[in-house]
Amino acid sequence: MTENPTLPELIDMQIRSTGPMSVATYMGLCLTHPRQGYYKSADPLGAKGDFVTAPEISQMFGELVGFFFANIFQQMGSPKAFTLLELGPGRGTLMADMLRVACRVEGFRDALDLRLFETNPSLIAEQHARLEPYDPKWIDGFDKVGDGPLLVVANEFFDALPIRQFVRGTEGWHERMVGLVDGKRAFGLSPTPIPQSAMPDAIADAEPNAVFEVGLAAGEVTARLARTISAQGGVLLAIDYGYGTTQTGETLQGVRRHAYDDVLTSPGETDLSAHVDFEAIGNVAAKAGLAVHPLLGQGQFLTRLGINDRAKALSAANPGSAADIASAKARLIAPHQMGDLFKAFCAASPGLMPPGFTQ
Incomplete structure (x- = not known):
């Protein structure tokens, strides 16, 4: 082992020392290891990175979300x-x-009072450059907010949180683990069954061999x-890929340089x-006393907020960019x-009428 082991070496060493680790533990190390985690490294966004998010596709996305929160502010x-x-503010776009x-x-x-939950030093620098006029504060805990209403936006944040995976066997469910086979990382199952009553x-x-993912x-x-939010008032708006009802299915994926x-x-x-289990987080929010509104597709949400009118206005002001604006709109809502x-x-x-969700 080298004096400064790489993250793969650290993970393999931990498996050899303590045995196979859960998928959640593996994801946590891969994404948020203090020195070598994915979200501690260079900027992953954009054409030179691994993926492109909606705000980077078109200004219309952020403008409509801004209208959403301005409306909530007035309602309150x-x-x-x-x-x-x-x-997870990305570049601050x-x-x-x-x-x-x-x-x-x-x-x-x-x-x-602008607060940003971010761990990537490169992205924090970009966020500071874009948002400095608004005096942002970076936080590392969800309890570090003021006493007034709390308005939360999370775009492609929940999908990056670690999940546990369980596989249906003949005697119940078994947790999927990450171990080593012939020195290489591989998936396996815990021998200890988990009864159906716990699911x-x-x-x-x-069905047998079905995979169930739990986003604890x-x-x-x-x-x-x-x-x-229940105590102080406010709203949580989360936009992500996922499903509306709890179900089986394996969705864990890796993306690097825009390819799987x-x-x-x-x-x-x-x-x-x-993928995010929106029914599960909706149940958690409802238990805390919040009103959970019917889940919308991103296209339906943006259309209800007026993306078609906004695209027309942008095209009229920038006729040379009309084709690009139309293409970006289609990518967001098609x-x-x-x-x-x-x-x-x-x-x-309760009592708020979030635009797009209530008509």
Whole structure:
């Protein structure tokens, strides 16, 4: 072993020392290891990175989300102080586009306390460059917000939280683990069965070898935020790929340089993610006292907020870019692109009428 072992070497050493690790532990090390985790490394976004997010496709995405939060602010009576928190802000593009719109509303800018949950030093530098006029503060815990209403936006955040995987066997469910076979990382199953009674009713009739993914981290994050919103007022808007009802199915995937990559091959260099179980986090939010609104496809959400009118206005102001604007709009809302795969989830204080979700 070298004096400065690589992340793959550290993972293999841990497996040799303590035995196979859960998929959640493996994902956590790959993505957030303090020195070599994927989200501690260079900027993963854009054409030179591993993936492109909706805010990087078009300013229309962030502008419409900005309108959403400006409307919520007004519905809450334009409070004198509130916290706007973004989880995983990327390069700060989404928030910059949001605030360009939202700060046109009287009182919004003066009341704003901007908080950003981010761990990547390179991205923090980019966020600072874009958002410095709004005096952002970076936090590493979900309890570090003010006493006023809490407005939360999370775009492609929940999909990156670690999941556990369980496989249906003849005697019950077995947790999938990451171990070593002939010195190479490989998936296997824990020999200890987990009884069916410990699993949700929704998967009671699962077929043999079915895979069930559990996002305990997503549930914990939702619970913390929902408790604060329930006590102080506010809203959680999460946009991500996922499904609306708890179900079986293997969705863990690796992406590297805009192509699928084996999840076990390059720890720390590959983006790992899994589809979000929106029913599960909705149940957590409802238990905390929030009103959970019907899940929308991203295309439906953006269309209801007025993306067609916004695209027309942008095209009229920039006729030379009309084709690019139309292409970006299609990528965001077309069913066969991001429109159906990505979902918009909203949990809010009872009585609020979140635009797009209520008509």
